[in-house]
Amino acid sequence: MNLIMTILFIAVALSSVLAIVSFWLPQMNPDAEKLSPYECGFDPLGSARLPFSLRFFLVAILFLLFDLEIALLLPLPWGDQLHSPTETLFWAATVLILLTLGLIYEWTQGGLEWAE
Template sequence: MNLITTIVAIAVALSMVLALVSFWLPQITPDPEKLSPYECGFDPLGSARLPFSLRFFLVAILFLLFDLEIALLLPLPWGDQLSSPLVTFLWAASVLTLLTIGLIYEWVQGGLEWAE
């Protein structure tokens, strides 16, 4: 018990010392030159912030959803070793049906159209 108390006391003391030191250190405010964007030694030609197309985000989310659902089918080859392979077949068929319904829904809603 004495060892645990010592470790906790050292941790608390070290945390307090680090917190106090961070308040005593001066706050450095960078000048506008350091806040400006830097492009290979030249002044930037335009805005560094480019608009991000929401289509990329939607395609990435769709990929993640379908990829994770397809990962549910990976244990299928070992399903034939079960006592009832029919249960494995029904489970796989239901997952594939849900994937197909999701794909059809996204297609109908226009989520797979790149340009309108």
């Protein structure tokens, strides 16, 4: 217990010191050259802020959600070794049903359609 408290104290102290020092160290000297985008020594040809498809962003968010679902369900084979494997399977089924309902909702709302 003493070792855990020592490690926790060191981690919190080090994090606090680094966070405080990060506010003191940087020297902000903005000028036109530092604020301009750099393209291999040439002046920029177009805007540095190009828009991207909102559909692509939506599909990327959905991918992250379902990837997180897989990460949550990966330890499921070891869940039957717990005291109550039926409870583990219940919560896994609940997660699957909830995300399946979300996918059906996105599908019916047309969120997965590329062409408008």
